[in-house]
Amino acid sequence: MTALNEAAAAGEGALTTLRRGLRLSPEFRAGLAGTLLLAALATAGRVVVPIAVQQTIDKGLGGPGGPDIGFVRTAVLACAAAVAVTALSAYAMNVRLYRTTESGLATLRIKAFRHVHDLSMLTQSSERRGALVSRVTGDVDQISQFMQWGGLLIIMSTGQLVVASVLMAVYSWPLALLVWAAFVPLAFALRRFQRMLSAAYTRVRERMGDLLAAVSEAVVGASVIRAYAAEDRTARRVDETVEAHRRAQTRAQGLVALTFPSSELVAAAATAAVVVAGTLLGVGGDLTAGELVAFLFLITLFVSPMQTATEVLNEAQNAIAGWRRVLGVLDTAPDVADPGDAGEVLPRGPIEVRFEGVGFAYPGGPPVLHDLNVTIAPRSRVAVVGETGSGKTTFAKLLTRLMDPTSGRVLVDGVPLDRVRFSSLRERIVMVPQDGFLFDAPLGDNIRYGRPDATDEEVARALVELGLGDWLEGLPRGLDTPVGQRGESLSAGERQLVALARAYIADPDLLVLDEATSAVDPATEVRIQRALDEVTRGRTAISIAHRLSTAEAADEVLVFDAGRIVQRGPHSELVGVPGVYADLHASWIAQRRI
């Protein structure tokens, strides 16, 4: 299967991912200079307090002429002003930051969402659906946490480190060197810790995925579980995943608990060293008492960014992992691509379909279609029959370009299918798949999904034209009937009726039905069949069916066997000749006998 391109993105360095991620959302850069300036102001403000203390003690209290109360008052007022400026800058910065990052992330979400729909059907189905949803929800949220908290904290912390370092060096460069020497090994240790943490959190996320899958089975499979009294078994399965997730979380938390105080210890070591060395320097006359006290404050200032470092790094790691996964989606080129504006637009009118030497194999699988050559004349009604696995559905998917052939080509009206714009292709060729998925919206809206501008009257008329007027009238709320999630308030047969109406109202020139009425009762099926014959007159219609009633009414039957068309012709011709079709038909007749 064509997996998403995450592996490729995983190979690249964190910085590359970060750079590409930031480039993807140009909104992040809007007004960045202003935001950074405000951030710098806010950071600078954090340094004010220790300096105020130092200045007040040193100059105001410990000056040669005794305490100078006037100076202290001026200093305190100045500091209060600085605190106010700091708070205002922080506010302004936060507001700007939230606006730009949320705009960028909303765009990223939307872009990724669109891209998932652009991916080929095969790529989509190779992923757990929950995983694709995560790409536009949880993964983006992780980035937002980093952008709004961690990323800024890194900038501000770095600023704080730099400011503290410079000030420390101004007071006493030997002591500053001492502090730095104490923290360098910590920086290395933190890197190591951080790698361990990130592995631990990866495991937590994986266990979370298992947990969600297990809970979702308990919800989606509720009726099977009930019918087979499998409650206890399901509960055990859920419990196992809950417990595994809890264990992974606890393990990760244990690592955090061990890592977090390491900076505390290093800070204490640095403080102790500064007390000892500072005293010795002071005894030597190179340092005043006030300077030493201020220096001790600066160490606190220096430590706090270090303390948050592991968490911030972890956050960064998560964000990069999130970006990597989102980029993984965006990097996956749709292998069934829309030629876009460069492609051709087919004029409206009956469609001719030609398969030229078409072969197909699923990625990594054996060929399922071999050298198919067939032309379907415009305006003809064709039935495709054959056993399960004979290649019928693959044929339909190639015809509607849900997949591209591995060899040969498919032409519509003489134009290679992959040269036709999707907008034109989807307008003219519509397929009704067997499982008619419905959206959680009223019946009318579900039918309108085929043509959004259709009025209620047109929707109702479409149902009547399909011979479904009685059914519509039998519904207590008519077109307003809610269909429930996935359409589950309707029966399987009714869902198929809606799916059919939805395709019909789209008014295509080529209608492809893939077992589209398999769950409908025979009388309704025949009625629909007859109505379809009527309304598709002058268009091309291809139906895949294992109820051979469709074949009997078709202009031509294509008989598939083991990936090849082994027979073709009208029913009346084929049924008399010994062969695959005659066999299929015999068992169809047998089914109908009593």
Add this chain to the structure above:
Amino acid sequence: MPSGSTRASRRPGARPRASRRPEGEHPPRPRVSPGVLREGLRVLWVAIKAEPRVFTVAVLASGLYAAMTVGTAQVLGWAVEEVVLPALRSGDTTAGALAGAAAAILAVALLKALGVAGRRFYAGLMQYRMQARYRRAVTRQYLRLPLAWHHRHPTGQLLSNANADVEAVWAPIAPLPMAVGVVFMLLIAAVSILLTDVAVALVGFLVFPAVALLNVVYQRRLSPVATRAQQLRAEVSEVAHESFEGGLVVKTLGREQDETERFAERARALREANVAVGRIRGLFDPALEALPNLGVLAVLLVGSVRLEAGAMTEGDLVHVAYLFTLLAWPIRALGWVLAEVPRSVVGWERVRGVLDATGSLPYGDRPPGQGKAAALEVRDVRFAYESADGDASVPVLHDVSFSAAPGRTIAVVGPTGSGKSTLTSLLVRLVDPADGSVLLDGVDARDLRRGGVAETAALVPQQTFLFDDTVRGNVTLGLDVPDERVWEALRLAQADGFVAALPDGLDTRVGERGATLSGGQRQRLALARALVRRPRLLVLDDATSSVDPQVEARILAGLRDAQTAGGGGATVVVVAYRKATIALADEVVYVEHGRVAARGAHAELLERSAGYRALVNAYERAEIEQRLLGEQAGEVDSADSADSADSEEAVA
């Protein structure tokens, strides 16, 4: 402490408001209510009661951390006062004094580190235990509640109850011990500062009520906005889930752009909500950070006056100022707890909505019948679906009655949407009738003991559901049977061939929802799942619709042989359209618009019921009409009268 603490203790026995809300509805409207804080504290109290020991250890560790934070200030103050300043004044010091100062600083730091590690680990332990406990409880409830309840609640909502909501409920636990520790710290610091100088202490401590007040205002402003953002996050997720699930429809109808618009609209609303959250955070966070700083400045201002008056020493002032800077950061832990509280309360309301949901399927104590096949009787059954919004009920079945003697086969036939599937789910008691009863061996299904119905009857539904498990696991569903019996069931379901060809045979995993298998293969596994139990009542709801006719014929032949050879191994109810399936039946129940329109043998019904005739002979009619149209184009009129006679001949 924030102001909520006193209110929280007023009515300790009262149930949280959450539980009186209608179950599982969408989250409550964002509201600004003083009750939120009280409920938040009550939720935390639930956690504390559940994990008292872990919580105590975490708080003790926090206390150690708090004490040692103050200790650091004391030790440092002591070192400056007793070692550094004398040394600088005298211009001389001893190695012993320096080593003592260094050792004291390190020792305090070591204890502080121990406190931090303990607090973090045990707070995490508590949080994760509570999460796990409530995830289990919520899923248990999903498994317990009747299907009617499931029908009223969207899948996405139930998933987010077990996931995001449980997580939100217990999120405040992480900073909780720290917050409790901060309270300790404040007390210790208060004593320490009061002992130093009362005037300075009073000025400094004005800061703390201000911080508490600001926190409360903060939380009240944030709560409604945060709730809205949370709600929108869920909606974004729901849209994505539905849209991706319907990916094939989106593709085949070329609706990618419209879907993107639908998603973008929600994503943009989420953006606005998040920006609103950011605006409030951005306003209050810096204010909360500024307040303690202003406190330090106030302390300095007052301190300098006191110093001038000779009421305190230089060392005292250093000590007090240092304590304030130390407190400035951890005091925000209170803010973190408060910030999580609104989300926690919303989550709690949703989780309680599930846990307090009533309407479980009550069970009796009668044992299921013994013997080979079960007797089935359906007596005057009426059933209606409640719509999701609860304001309407859609009647589906009216006064349905029929019975099946042990070993008999009943075919249920009827047009699409006539209530057949609902009927099958009543037979195996997935739902209970609104009126009337379903009797198995003469006993009302509601009176059977738990598991009794499942021991008797097995349903193969129209829509197959497979678990992400092995083939064996999917067939047995935990039933302890030897592999031979699994193979026997697979053989009867015509699934042995493809299972044997799978890479790991019975041990092959089928993937999420059986994704690696075709529709027909999934149906056959579901059939085997029913057969392996050797049910005394087998209910087949159009269970072979995706299976090839030839394969289906073999399945039906196998079932018939098993029926006749085993002398009536099971009573069978089969929803069918095909005559070959109907042919298996001793009696046909013809359903139309939720009523039994006719009952009897196939031939009899052909005579009596025009609707039945039209349904089962639809293909023949079509064929004949086709032929007539072909042969005598133009003489369509005569076809109508001719076909009914002809078609009855065709089926005889």
